[in-house]
Amino acid sequence: MWTSIMDSKLLVNLASAPLLEQVMRQEDKYPIRDTMELWKAHRDYQNMPYGPFTTEGHQWYQLRHALNQRMLKPTDAALYTDALNDVIDDFIVRLNQIRAESVSGDQVPDMAHFFYHFALEAICYILFEKRVGCLEPLIPEDTVNFIRSVGFMFQNSIYVTFLPKWTRPLLPFWKRYLDGWDTIFLFGKKLLDEKFKEVDAQLQTAGPDGVQISGYMHFLLTNGLLSPREALGTLPELLMAGVDTTSNTLAWTLYHLSKDSELQAALHKEVVGVAPPEKVPQHKDLAQMPLLRAVLKETLRLYPVVPTNSRIITEKEIQVDGYLFPKNTQFVLCHYAASRDPSTFPDPESFQPHRWLRKSKVDAPKAQHPFGSVPFGYGVRGCLGRRVAELEMQLLLARLMQHYEVVLAPETGEIKPLARIVLVPNKKLALRFLKRQC
Ligand code: HEM
Numbered sequence: 001m002w003t004s005i006m007d008s009k010l011l012v013n014l015a016s017a018p019l020l021e022q023v024m025r026q027e028d029k030y031p032i033r034d035t036m037e038l039w040k041a042h043r044d045y046q047n048m049p050y051g052p053f054t055t056e057g058h059q060w061y062q063l064r065h066a067l068n069q070r071m072l073k074p075t076d077a078a079l080y081t082d083a084l085n086d087v088i089d090d091f092i093v094r095l096n097q098i099r100a101e102s103v104s105g106d107q108v109p110d111m112a113h114f115f116y117h118f119a120l121e122a123i124c125y126i127l128f129e130k131r132v133g134c135l136e137p138l139i140p141e142d143t144v145n146f147i148r149s150v151g152f153m154f155q156n157s158i159y160v161t162f163l164p165k166w167t168r169p170l171l172p173f174w175k176r177y178l179d180g181w182d183t184i185f186l187f188g189k190k191l192l193d194e195k196f197k198e199v200d201a202q203l204q205t206a207g208p209d210g211v212q213i214s215g216y217m218h219f220l221l222t223n224g225l226l227s228p229r230e231a232l233g234t235l236p237e238l239l240m241a242g243v244d245t246t247s248n249t250l251a252w253t254l255y256h257l258s259k260d261s262e263l264q265a266a267l268h269k270e271v272v273g274v275a276p277p278e279k280v281p282q283h284k285d286l287a288q289m290p291l292l293r294a295v296l297k298e299t300l301r302l303y304p305v306v307p308t309n310s311r312i313i314t315e316k317e318i319q320v321d322g323y324l325f326p327k328n329t330q331f332v333l334c335h336y337a338a339s340r341d342p343s344t345f346p347d348p349e350s351f352q353p354h355r356w357l358r359k360s361k362v363d364a365p366k367a368q369h370p371f372g373s374v375p376f377g378y379g380v381r382g383c384l385g386r387r388v389a390e391l392e393m394q395l396l397l398a399r400l401m402q403h404y405e406v407v408l409a410p411e412t413g414e415i416k417p418l419a420r421i422v423l424v425p426n427k428k429l430a431l432r433f434l435k436r437q438c
């Protein structure tokens with residue numbers, strides 16, 4: 001535990017599982033992650049509504065209560081299996097096109113980038129049952145602009161965070177930051193407007209069975225759980241949360257599998273034992289793939305894609321490790337450090353999915369500390385998309401393992417994690433996908 005100062009704010013940093021546990025177990029009814037001033041500044045400037053990251057208090061609680069429907073539970077996520085498998089079909093087609101275009105005939109030059117396109121396509125399809133063309137050889141202009149704007153907004157937000165406010169009208173960063181968000185909102189608004197039109201048209205012609213519900217947003221809107229304005233504030237924040245996270249996690253997973261042929265062979269065996277290559281893996285198959293789930297868990301332990309999180313406890317003083325902290329203290333939860341702590345995870349730097357597998361009673365390892373690796377956060381403010389993200393990553397990984405052996409391209413070398421809001425590879429991850437014969 002140590003303190004630091006950022007932007008004249010005192011932060012209390014916590015970097016071990018027992019400390020994280022103490023703070024998270026004392027959180028309020030309406031937990032606050034961070035003041036999110038920068039994101040709110042854009043919404044206020046453009047008179048745009050807040051979403052799940054930016055709202056607080058009772059308003060957040062109500063919004064979150066609505067958003068939890070058809071999203072929070074594993075059985076909710078299972079509803080999206082067919083949609084995800086459709087997107088995975090297209091991912092495989094595009095993968096083979098990219099491989100064929102490479103000199104060796106089997107290589108993809110930048111996996112994180114490719115997975116970004118997959119994850120954006122997948123989340124848009126889940127939210128709207130609408131395809132946005134990310135996996136087509138020629139990506140539509142709107143989608144390209146959206147992808148560029150996300151990068152642009154994040155890059156400029158770093159400058160804006162560290163520069164004093166008075167520089168905003170003088171330097172280009174603030175305007176670029178706002179422009180980035182504007183394009184992101186425009187993309188969301190267009191998707192929503194199309195959805196509203198579709199819902200209206202269906203209402204006009206609805207038969208005795210009512211309107212055919214398609215996609216998460218359609219469900220929330222037609223059931224009156226979300227107003228159009230709430231949907232407008234929510235959508236960009238869901239797109240922000242649901243793309244970089246799953247795409248980078250998948251990239252780290254394949255990086256480690258490509259370096260460990262024995263592990264990859266065991267995973268291949270497990271997957272085809274449950275779902276032979278001619279069968280598309282389904283939600284229920286995943287329950288019989290413990291190694292596959294352990295590989296993703298271990299990836300998120302070594303590379304918690306959200307490397308630090310935060311909590312501000314506003315309602316009461318809290319005690320942590322014998323120290324008393326006043327109301328409104330901001331705690332930084334250092335997940336990256338905690339999940340590499342050797343007192344929680346022996347040999348913490350090595351990639352060992354087996355540490356997550358239940359062994360026989362005789363050699364059972366000591367139970368893991370419940371706060372040793374919490375990549376999706378904790379409690380009522382924990383990740384909304386956890387179950388969908390897990391399903392998406394498991395289905396894609398299973399499909400890849402059925403059909404390919406993944407090998408690190410020689411030029412890739414060693415990859416290190418870089419904390420850029422989310423944890424990203426420090427250089428391009430090039431991989432070869434060798435088609436399996438069986
Ligand atoms: C590997 C994938 C993902 C990881 C590791 C991840 C991780 C996280 C973490 C650590 C938080 C903060 C939780 C807390 O403060 O306790 C969070 C919040 C959130 N995530 Fe995820 N996430 C992932 C994917 C997704 C996806 C696919 C969606 C989209 C549906 C999503 C939507 C959200 C939302 C809306 C929040 C804010 C919740 C709130 O403040 O009420 N996430 N996520």
